[in-house]
Amino acid sequence: GQRSLEPALAGVMPVCFVHVGTHKTGTTSIQRTFAAHDELFARSGTYFPNAGRPDPQSGHHNLAWELNDDPRFDPALGTCAQMLAEIAEQRPPRACLSSEDFEYLHTRPERLRALADGLRAIGYVPVAVVYLRPQAGYAESLYAELVKYGFAQTFDAYLDSILINGEVRFDDRWCFTFDYERLLDGFSAIFGRDHVIARSYDTGSRDVVDDFRQVIGAGGAGHAERIVTPGRLNAALSFADVLQRVERNAGALRGGPAAGPVPRVRARGRFDPVQLPEVRRIVDRFNAGNARVYERYGALVPCVSGRDVMADFGT
Secondary structure, three states, rough: OOOOOOOOOOOOOOOOEEEEEOOOOOOOHHHHHHHHHHHHHHHHEEEEEOOOOOOOOOHHHHHHHHOOOOOOOOOOHHHHHHHHHHHHOOOOOOOEEOOOOHHHHOOHHHHHHHHHHHHHHOOOEEEEEEOOOOOOOOHHHHHHHHHHHHOOHHHHHHHHHHHOOOEEEEEEOOEOOOOOOHHHHHHHHHHHHHHEEEEOOOOOHHHHHHHHHHHHHOOOOOHHHHHOOOOOOOOOHHHHHHHHHHHHHHHHHHHOOOOOOOOOOOOEEEEEOOOOHHHHHHHHHHHHHHHHHHHHHHHOOOOOOHHHHHHHHOO
């Protein structure tokens, strides 16, 4: 039931796909694959612009930082104006921009409209591609990632924020949305509902890089064997590692030693604090919205993956 690009759109006008993540859905693997094979993709009609990529192996994060007023933005790494000029000069049938930080633009419609209008001005139809992960697994994975950057909130408080607000904010500029209906409607208000492609992401099912290539029509069948995708990147922290980092972060905020006391934790497995009681709360909060996402955008996203449910029963 997952919808790809509308057939009526293909071949009518050039398309610029804006891959907006979300976070923790294989975005780094997608970006590194396209960066490593940009010439091969260009020969098959899909152009991955150079402007806005902080390094040759990354996505277009500098463009997202520019639009989000992120202090990491560096004009020397390429601006939105330079990206538009580059695409206009190359005139490929398909262009592709990718950064999970584009996700934040659903809360800044004026900036998202500026991006969409810029692409339309050079003759391209903007189409958003969004991968959505079951909220239970996303909450666990995102928390383990945020603690790497100094996040010190307890998991219980973090989950409460998600359930109450449908989102979690960090560092005043990062807003991670778990209300997928709100997220997609923000993009469809600017791009149009028919120009938002939502896909369900589930670790361990299909290859997200291959799925993304098929969605945007990049690298025909004759090139598939020449495209090498990286293995899993951004390795997950163990349960013990996450708790130790949270304690260090909290100690630093309290003005104590950065290392802080190390919890005596024996857990060696993956970080999976969401158990059956939390699953019930997550389902109660997001199931109705996920159902509407399926009705409007064709992406069937469960609140929790079947594999995680079985693991929780085992626990």
